Amino acid sequence: MPKSRRNKLITLSKVQKQPSREKNERLYTAIREELEGHTYAFIFSVDNMRNTFLKDIRAQWEDSRLFFGKTKVMAKALGLTPADEYRDGISKLVPHLHGNVGLFLTSHAPEEIINFFKVYSATDYPRSGAVSPISFTIPAGIIYSDGEADGAARGIEPLAHSLETTIRSLNVPTRLVKGKVTLDQEYVVCREGQVLDSRQTRLLKLFGKEVAEFKIKLIAYWSAADGSVTEVEEEEEANEEMKE
Structure with a gap:
């Protein structure tokens, strides 16, 4: 005997996902608000991304802010050109905003930040699609x-x-x-x-x-003092030459 359609339950409600536009607007606004209270902005790349380790970094730098979102949104928040940049000179960071990168805003001295991330690392199990670092x-x-x-x-x-x-x-x-x-x-x-x-x-x-190493590499940073942007690798090389 065929089943009666009257007894069939149809669920009409759906779990609403936060629209991506709203997320982007929140990221954009948050970056601009935090730029007001910090004197340095770093661009960093990530190897073997893990949210758990990003949370650990946020916990260790509670007075700083770390953003990891869409690069186009972060770039717009900084300002794409000198005409629309949010802080003087910060648009010069935008060319570094490509690939798997994030934004770290702080008022700590660049040397302190660079030294911290130079030694900070954590390990986890590798994921499918990753390149094996071992045989x-x-x-x-x-x-x-x-x-x-x-x-x-x-x-x-x-x-x-x-x-x-x-x-x-x-x-x-x-x-x-x-x-x-x-x-x-x-x-x-x-x-x-x-x-x-x-x-x-x-x-x-x-x-x-646990052979996947989570590592953050600092690429460049902006200074509010003079609106300059410094590439971290070039600065480290210059410091090494001075020591020699």
Whole structure:
């Protein structure tokens, strides 16, 4: 007997997403408001972007502001030309606003900011599509929890036997021998410089390989004092030459 359409429930409500235009306007306004209270604006690029680590930086620099959004919106907030720039000289930062970059506004001295980001880094598991910074091969024999050789001599536990089906489902030809996960021959998970797929990233995570380095590189900064823009790399090279 066919079902009655009268009993069919149709959901009309939808989760409303914040319009991108509204987000852009909020970003634009926030940048301009913060420019009023800070004397330096840095452009930075990011390797292995992770929101968690950006939050950590924001927490460490509570009196500064970090923006990571659409580059076109950030550029408009600064001002694309000398005629419409929000602060004197800041439009000279705009050519550096391309690619995976953000904006860091602060009143701390440039030397302090540069020294902080020079040493700041954090690691995480790599994601699919990333380039592997390491080569990783699981050796033949008993597989240990870190996927390296001579685990017993290093006090490393063998891989849990309950994970054997998981690792085998990731195309690693394992088998159980007396309750130990083993390989008859070594297995290459990835090579340095190779673009990783989801299977490889799962294996790297399973063996605890946090090899993706989150790193911020400062590109250039603007100074409110004279409206100048300085490229960080060139400044560091000049300082090194002076030391020599």
